[in-house]
Amino acid sequence: MSSSSKDDMGIIGKSPVIRQIRETIRQIAPTNIPVLITGESGVGKELVAHAIHKHSRRATRLMLTVNCGAIPEGILESELFGHQRGAFTGAVETRKGYFELADGGTLFLDEIGELPIAIQVKLLRVLETKEFMRVGGGKVHQVDVRIIAATNKDLEAAVLEGQFRKDLFYRLNAIKIHIPSLRERREDIPLLIEVFTKEFCQENNLKFEGFSPEAIKMLQNRDWPGNVRELKNFVQSVIILERGQRITPEKLTKHLSPVNQPERNLPVPTYLSSEKAERELLYRVLLELKSDMNQIKNLLMQQFYPLHRSGSQPITVYEAPVQPVVEENEKMAKRKEEQVSLRDMERELIRKTLEQCNWNKRKAAQILKISERTLYRKIDEYNLETASN
Numbered sequence: 001m002s003s004s005s006k007d008d009m010g011i012i013g014k015s016p017v018i019r020q021i022r023e024t025i026r027q028i029a030p031t032n033i034p035v036l037i038t039g040e041s042g043v044g045k046e047l048v049a050h051a052i053h054k055h056s057r058r059a060t061r062l063m064l065t066v067n068c069g070a071i072p073e074g075i076l077e078s079e080l081f082g083h084q085r086g087a088f089t090g091a092v093e094t095r096k097g098y099f100e101l102a103d104g105g106t107l108f109l110d111e112i113g114e115l116p117i118a119i120q121v122k123l124l125r126v127l128e129t130k131e132f133m134r135v136g137g138g139k140v141h142q143v144d145v146r147i148i149a150a151t152n153k154d155l156e157a158a159v160l161e162g163q164f165r166k167d168l169f170y171r172l173n174a175i176k177i178h179i180p181s182l183r184e185r186r187e188d189i190p191l192l193i194e195v196f197t198k199e200f201c202q203e204n205n206l207k208f209e210g211f212s213p214e215a216i217k218m219l220q221n222r223d224w225p226g227n228v229r230e231l232k233n234f235v236q237s238v239i240i241l242e243r244g245q246r247i248t249p250e251k252l253t254k255h256l257s258p259v260n261q262p263e264r265n266l267p268v269p270t271y272l273s274s275e276k277a278e279r280e281l282l283y284r285v286l287l288e289l290k291s292d293m294n295q296i297k298n299l300l301m302q303q304f305y306p307l308h309r310s311g312s313q314p315i316t317v318y319e320a321p322v323q324p325v326v327e328e329n330e331k332m333a334k335r336k337e338e339q340v341s342l343r344d345m346e347r348e349l350i351r352k353t354l355e356q357c358n359w360n361k362r363k364a365a366q367i368l369k370i371s372e373r374t375l376y377r378k379i380d381e382y383n384l385e386t387a388s389n
């Protein structure tokens with residue numbers, strides 16, 4: 001079946017790997033084999049889990065999602081397997097756990113890598129025998145549940161480190177679906193943008209003049225560390241903020257934060273001379289530092305001006321926020337604190353840069369794009385010379 005078929009399972013994409021994943025889902029969905037879905041956050045692991053459930057014979061029954069990393073360890077066992085009345089303080093009545101509730105259906109164990117070892121043993125037991133006991137209960141219960149697990153961790157490494165049980169890993173890993181990050185399958189980006197745009201406008205009854213081909217190219221070249229989730233949110237917010245006008249690269253630039261420029265996290269090319277490579281590396285460190293600072297500043301701005309949308313205006317590090325007309329004492333005090341931390345960040349940025357340049361001030365000033373005089377003044381102001389000694 002091709003990707004243009006009607007039944008794309010809601011999994012958009014025409015890259016070979018996405019086509020293959022749809023094919024795998026069709027093959028394995030009707031069985032009861034456990035499935036392990038791996039990939040970075042936002043690549044579509046939960047979406048794939050739903051597709052498996054929907055294409056299985058269990059489709060009319062429940063699929064329950066449990067985020068293993070979000071439930072406090074102390075109550076995880078009782079959440080999964082239920083408890084008997086009086087099993088522990090507060091267990092005022094007998095309660096069914098997720099396994100019982102999902103009987104006949106599917107249990108999606110998200111962030112399985114976060115499962116404590118003690119619970120891993122119990123999960124393995126259900127997988128092998130289909131039997132479990134409620135916390136504080138002596139009776140063995142039978143269940144028929146299909147397990148789909150997902151993780152953004154390297155489980156094999158976790159096994160080697162003794163954080164994850166080998167036997168459970170092999171059991172879950174019977175069928176493995178790895179979803180590559182979006183930057184490893186950029187050919188999917190235009191189609192994703194197209195479908196997200198169409199869906200969003202239909203749902204909200206919006207008119208939209210579309211992205212220009214150059215704008216789409218620009219989005220295709222970005223790294224999207226938050227993967228499809230980030231792309232989807234971005235597309236939706238741009239449509240809203242630009243009030244449905246045609247999106248050109250110029251308009252995009254306004255909305256894109258400098259956080260995930262394509263040059264970020266790329267290995268330094270080896271053909272550069274060592275001095276150039278060093279400068280390149282330094283430049284990247286600074287870029288990251290700067291974007292971290294921008295993110296922090298954005299957060300601060302949101303605190304003061306809740307209407308200010310993060311990402312709608314990339315804020316540069318040294319730009320002072322607009323003074324609000326009225327400012328209560330409390331806010332003033334807070335601002336003071338905030339200013340102090342911005343100063344700290346500036347100090348840190350300058351110190352790091354100086355360190356990387358072996359305290360060559362001319363070089364540091366160049367990188368920081370400030371005059372040498374300003375740098376000397378800042379060194380003085382922040383007591384940096386003394387700190388280095």
Ligand SMILES: Nc1ncnc2c1ncn2[C@@H]1O[C@H](COP(=O)(O)OP(=O)(O)O)[C@@H](O)[C@H]1O
Pocket residue numbers: 010011012013039040041042043044045046047048228229232
């Ligand atoms: N291939 C895809 N086609 C359509 N939507 C997708 C695709 N991959 C991810 N999404 C969407 O992106 C968001 C994040 O997906 P999700 O399955 O929650 O990711 P994960 O569980 O890996 O963090 C969801 O809104 C999902 O519908």
Ligand SMILES: [Mg+2]
Pocket residue numbers: 042045046110
């Ligand atoms: Mg998820």
